[in-house]
Amino acid sequence: MRMPGIPVSRVAAVWIAAVILLVIGTIALAIFAPASTYTVAPSAFSRSAIGYAGIADVMHRLGARVVKSRKDSVAQLDPAGVLVLAEPSSGASTTQMSRLLNAHTVLLVLPKWNGKESGSRRGWIESAELLPPSFPRAASQVGNVDVVRVPRVTSWSRNEIGRAPVISQGGVQLIKSSRLRPVIGSDSGMLVGELRTGARRLWVLADPDPLQNHGLADPDNAVFAVTLINALRGADGNVVFDEVMHGFEDKGGSPFRLLFEFPFVLATAQGAIAVALLLWATMRRFGAPMSPPEELPSGKRSLIEATANLLDFARHRPIIIQRYVHAIVQDVARQLHAPPGLSEGALIDWLRRTARVRDAQIDCGAVVRKVDELVAGGRSALAPLAAQARDIFRWKREVTDGGSAYSRIDRGDPQRGRQGGHRTG
Numbered sequence: 001m002r003m004p005g006i007p008v009s010r011v012a013a014v015w016i017a018a019v020i021l022l023v024i025g026t027i028a029l030a031i032f033a034p035a036s037t038y039t040v041a042p043s044a045f046s047r048s049a050i051g052y053a054g055i056a057d058v059m060h061r062l063g064a065r066v067v068k069s070r071k072d073s074v075a076q077l078d079p080a081g082v083l084v085l086a087e088p089s090s091g092a093s094t095t096q097m098s099r100l101l102n103a104h105t106v107l108l109v110l111p112k113w114n115g116k117e118s119g120s121r122r123g124w125i126e127s128a129e130l131l132p133p134s135f136p137r138a139a140s141q142v143g144n145v146d147v148v149r150v151p152r153v154t155s156w157s158r159n160e161i162g163r164a165p166v167i168s169q170g171g172v173q174l175i176k177s178s179r180l181r182p183v184i185g186s187d188s189g190m191l192v193g194e195l196r197t198g199a200r201r202l203w204v205l206a207d208p209d210p211l212q213n214h215g216l217a218d219p220d221n222a223v224f225a226v227t228l229i230n231a232l233r234g235a236d237g238n239v240v241f242d243e244v245m246h247g248f249e250d251k252g253g254s255p256f257r258l259l260f261e262f263p264f265v266l267a268t269a270q271g272a273i274a275v276a277l278l279l280w281a282t283m284r285r286f287g288a289p290m291s292p293p294e295e296l297p298s299g300k301r302s303l304i305e306a307t308a309n310l311l312d313f314a315r316h317r318p319i320i321i322q323r324y325v326h327a328i329v330q331d332v333a334r335q336l337h338a339p340p341g342l343s344e345g346a347l348i349d350w351l352r353r354t355a356r357v358r359d360a361q362i363d364c365g366a367v368v369r370k371v372d373e374l375v376a377g378g379r380s381a382l383a384p385l386a387a388q389a390r391d392i393f394r395w396k397r398e399v400t401d402g403g404s405a406y407s408r409i410d411r412g413d414p415q416r417g418r419q420g421g422h423r424t425g
Contacts, residue, residue, distance in 0.1 A: 015278035022271050030295045037068075037248055040117045040125050041085040042208070044241035045248065049214035050115045050124045052086045055225050056241055058216070062226065063129040065238035070249055073242040074103045080234020084241045086138050087111040087208060088091040092245040097141055100242055101202060106234050110136035111149075112173050113212075130170050140204060142195060145177040147206070150188045158185045161231045165210035167193075180204060192228070198351045203232060322375045325368055325396045328392045332364075332399055351399070360398035367392045 040048040044056045045068060060066040069076050077083050087110065094222045100106070115125035133147040149171040156164055160183050174189030183192040183203060195202040203210065205228070210221040229239060296302070329344075329351065338350055348365040355364065371388045 002295055010060060013275065016282060019274045022267065022274060027360070040115055040123060041246065042111065043243060043246045044086065045243065046211065047123050050113045050128060051119045051127065051210060051213050052241065054213040055211050058222065058226060059229060059239050064233065067240045068236055068243055069240050070243050073240050073244060074099060075242050077103055078238045080237030081105065082107055082229060082232040082237060082239055084239060085109065085245070086241060087246050089247065090138070096245060101141055102200065104200055106202045107205065107229065108140070108202060109208045110139050112136065112170065112208050114312055120315040136173065136206070140175065142177060142204065144179055145175050148174050148176060148189050149160060150174065153186050153188065156184055156186050158182050160184065161227050161254065164228040165211045166218045166220045167207055169209065175204065175206040195290060201232070214366065317382060318375050318385055320391050322371050324389055325328060325371045325392045328396050329364060332396050337401055355395070355399050358399050360395060362391050362395040362398060364392065364395050367395065
């Protein structure tokens with residue numbers, strides 16, 4: 001069965017064009033669409049309280065070239081740059097971490113908090129709890145490191161960068177290690193320790209609070225964070241945040257591989273459905289072709305009938321009759337050159353006086369009042385309204401043509417023109 005009025009070839013062309021556009025769109029999406037970087041865990045993409053998007057943005061605003069690396073972070077590091085390893089994931093491989101820690105300048109931030117994602121606000125955490133000391137000890141990658149937590153540190157016995165943070169939540173997390181040289185430390189332990197191997201320099205920040213988003217709310221922490229990174233960074237060095245260890249790896253490869261991975265597999269399924277519909281729409285079918293629908297009549301008569309049917313369907317006929325009656329009154333007033341500026345009541349009184357002079361038998365005021373009462377009362381009977389419409393029409397002819405001339409209407413004078421009495425103009 002063919003579609004009426006449309007050749008099969010045109011249908012096939014439309015479906016083929018749709019399939020081609022779908023395939024092109026899918027390939028473009030696979031090539032150019034960035035991978036999702038949504039997370040609430042510690043990451044330079046995270047805007048949660050324990051994320052690092054804040055310090056990355058601050059460094060960018062201060063003129064540093066900030067890179068949120070998802071592939072080969074060491075290769076993207078400038079000679080004077082610093083590689084920030086913000087809380088390495090426990091899933092990062094030993095080989096991967098070894099390559100990162102062998103960069104020439106590294107700032108390693110140890111973990112402290114475990115955040116629970118909020119169910120009501122996207123990108124926020126609902127709560128945070130302290131991690132066991134074994135987590136930051138394992139993340140240090142240095143060996144022979146002890147993690148201690150003290151309620152507070154009143155003063156730092158050693159501070160080479162000249163700025164001190166404000167850490168008020170969960171106590172101050174410090175480390176002790178014979179392999180690290182204290183850059184910032186107290187009698188309880190080191191906040192920042194340094195490990196130098198030849199030209200390679202590694203700084204370990206024991207407590208992440210000053211660099212995390214929640215800590216930057218304190219101006220002292222913001223100044224400390226910027227000073228800490230700039231102490232490692234050269235004059236024109238960049239700041240590279242490694243995000244591969246957080247799972248944001250840009251694997252690259254053929255875009256067609258993505259056609260069968262979520263969410264692109266949905267587009268692949270749509271393409272298969274489109275091809276199936278194309279075959280279904282163009283295949284030969286049995287039976288006689290469907291007869292085309294009847295053509296709609298054209299002309300003024302069909303337009304008027306359609307308009308009347310719509311008004312009847314919407315139950316607007318009472319309102320239309322009411323407006324018709326008032327329009328007739330205004331039309332007669334214009335023809336008789338009624339004084340301008342009269343209110344409706346004054347205008348009807350003037351028309352009544354004029355109608356008596358012209359020997360009119362119908363009272364226009366009574367007709368207008370009756371119609372308004374019927375419509376205002378919500379009466380849907382059309383017979384009384386139709387009678388009033390006929391009366392106002394007769395009144396118009398009596399007033400404009402005169403009573404004797406109007407009598408020919410009742411006698412069905414076939415010669416009477418629109419203006420009545422065979423008058424011109």
